[in-house]
Amino acid sequence: MQEAWWRGAAIYQVYLRSFADGNGDGLGDLAGLRGRLDYLSRLGIDAIWLNPWYPSPMSDGGYDVADYRSIEPIFGTLAEAEKLIQEAHERDIKIIIDVVPNHSSDQSAWFQEALAAGPGSAARERFWFRPGRPTGGPPNDWQSIFGGPAWTQVPDGEWYLHLFAPEQPDFNWNSPAVREEFLDVLRFWYDRGVDGVRIDSAAVLIKDPDAEPDGLDPYTDRDGVHEIYREWRRVSDTYPDRFLIGEVWLPDQERFARYLRPDELHTAFNFDFLSCPWDPAALRRVIDDTLATHVPIGAPPTWVLSNHDVTRPVTRYGRPDTSFDHGDRKHGMTSDRELGVRRARAAALLAMALPGGVYVYQGEELGLPEVEDIPDALLQDPIWARSGHTDRGRDGCRVPLPWAGDAPPYGYGGEPWLPQPADWGPLTVEAQEPDPSSMLNLYRTALRIRRERLGDGTLTWLPLGEEVLAFTRDSGLTCVVNLGREPVRLPEHQRICLASGAVDGGLLPADTAVWLL
Template sequence: MTGMAEQVPPGTAPGSTGWWRGAAIYQVYLRSFADGNGDGIGDLAGLRGRLRHLSDLGVDALWLNPWYPSPMVDGGYDVADYRDIDPAFGTLAEAEKLIEEAHGLGIRVIVDIVPNHCSDRHAWFQEALRSGPGSAARARFWFRPGRGDAPPNDWNSIFGGPAWTRVPDGEWYLHLFAPEQPDFNWTDPEVRAEFLDVLRFWFDRGVDGIRIDSAAVLVKDPDAEPDGLDPYTDRDGVHDIYRAWRRTSDGYGDRALIGELWLPDQNRFAAYLAPDELHTAFNFDFLGCPWDAAALRRVIDTTLETHTPLGAPPTWVLSNHDVTRPVTRFGREDTSFDLNDRRHGAPTDLRLGLRRARAAALLAMALPGSVYVYQGEELGLWEVEDLPEDRLQDPIWFRSGRTDRGRDGCRVPIPWSGDAPGFGFGGDPWLPQPPAWRDLTVEAQSADASSTLGLYRRGLRLRRELLGFGSMTWRAMGEDVLAFDRESGITCVVNLGARPVRLPEGREPLLASDPLNQQGELPPDTAVWLR
């Protein structure tokens, strides 16, 4: 038996419902969701006009990628002001109205905080450039003298190329991502105090949760001698930061801290979920797992074994704004995902990929904990891998010397209606949509209960009633089958093999990712919920 007791985790603030423990959370990449003013860029007006879609879908919360003023070098993850809204998206007053309207529909709101770095246009970094070496303004960042004409050390940027850039007075500053994203120095008390105030600013406006970008890389020591550890990922000192954040969030009651943590070591991962740190974190092992029964079983077991002793809810994630869409990934010979090798242009069977993606969706929804849906996933969209090179905007494309096309293919604006590109998005979309998406619009799928949208609507609503957080028990049905019972009486069966599978007797099919065969058996690459 593998499971989790239905309990409130130690350290949960008084009066908290722990809403995040079994929530279905929808990720809104605002730039690509819906355009309300016709300029081709998604915005708050567009999102507010489409909130009913989220309500009809049956989600409990929405998570917004950064919406702050930004030069948009990295899709808004280069933040120039953490307490305002980028004019391309709207105004702070509109953001407050969105939170109010979402709450009116029973939808909570999670915002993205980027604590590792800011934009080089941020007032603090501009002050640092003006103030010069040794100044208090520079102490908020990682400025260092070089080794002659060489940078202070040989660290490379996550986006490619060196992680240091030289300024006119000769010093160098650290940026783990693009040069336009200088890293904060988290040993500086002003940095720590500033972000606690940013948390309070958004909690005061009714935000229900904070998604923490690049949560494991805040603490680093560029001056240290090599010690055998990663020089900037998962350093022990990062936990002091999140203990302070937790004390702040607990002061507001029902608020969640959600970490973006790409860590290979599950024990190190679990340390962030201590009762006085983060409430939950993204499960990237599940996201990157290949379409293979044994591999998925291992990931699910390890996830539950990691979370159960802590009373922390696991998360189940199939895609987001950084990864290849499941319809494309699951249609390839290698169905795993690796940030360092996106396999752009690999042969893809989209029909097979969609079949597997629909089955994977029912698997993810049936597991105990919270589930995330990235916008367009509910429509069965595929990765757009043939975007014109002159339209690509991801810094990975430029930093890789135009050899890695980056993440733009999963960020193409979603289709709402009509039969020609634009598809009711608003203006001329900032990234072009494939004409073949005419059959995947919200409008086209809404009338078809068997569509992917219909599957997600039914699945998420049944999940809210019958699944969510709780325990599960595995059933033995063969090495190519994942089968488990939930305490509500629902059984989930997923056939990852090449032949149909007989279902348990005395169980009624409640929802299937694709039809059963004429003998009532579960076909390959299909999932079913039974009761």
């Protein structure tokens, strides 16, 4: 029996608004992406995951969805999306879309109907509307993940719940109408050829605003969420070769594993690896814990270094504190660019060598740094406003890509919706393509070798010292990463397949990774 394609896939995340602008309005779109499919094919990826492309007021970068069955006009049309799917498939590239089931936009037809219908109506049962406290104020003291209260009052006196921005009212998943709506959304996109669905904020769908404090989180990882995903899996299984991946941020590996049972999600993002500092003991522990969680239930791990919510690795790995935490993005912390690049190159080879699937966030393959000097007036992430201008949010990793030329917009299209740095000329695709030592060519070579020799499977650790991560994969390829300060001797090998930096004879320098046969 042929192995499912997604078990060992290399998946490229496209943040559509910032990838490529096809019509010159400064906003990335489907036309721009379609024009760059050959670039992605040459890169060597197996699938594209697109952030939400639905009609949206863009209060949270498209995660405030107004209509789950259409395309945001600034991106293009439904017909163009169908054409993209077709053209990607012609290049043996799969398409994964983002579905946002926790909340809609406050401009969606359902929420507008709920506002008009009034208290006690069936339309309001699709959301979390509640009267306030008898003494005044919201129903409870829940706080939004974006900062500030999680409740907003409407003119008739009731309050509605939003775990994120006020423009993102939460669905009530106790409602049969909500459940059936999303099953139909899955069918709608699968019928159009979509190969997989990434589920945003997958652990927070079930909540109990009326619960007494009992030590349990009232809205994260409630047991009832699993029946939802069993329903989704039953629909997904009626379409060949489709898969579901969850965005699941949970510190408890045992509870994390429940989402990956054979009748629920196929895979889930591994955020422990992404958040881990550049430290050999910590990384070894995360890798071991991840494998211990996934292998017994037959689920492939996923390895992620960055995404549209996370500080870019080149900046993160150059800081004194190399970990990542949503609660403290360490904006402005000194970062050594040269050190960050060296470690990011090594981290890429580590992630791609591990068994399972790997995700690459657009621009990661170019070595783009986090842009931390965007003028305050141009910041668009709602976190900036909701935090009282204390957290600069996620815009720094969403700056449009540089394709060619020596100055903005670097071949991206029109004037970018977020400003590109003036020193990105050497980082463009055009500048990196002829340089065999560039980050782009490192990724291209690694992805090609990975497709031939890596992907899903197992690993066997090699004891090369406390500051070295070394393991051999099923194909015989060995990965060695030196996270210490001093060079280390390489194990016996026939040849070096790929190195993240220069290798001095039989010695592997600090912050360098190598693949051996």
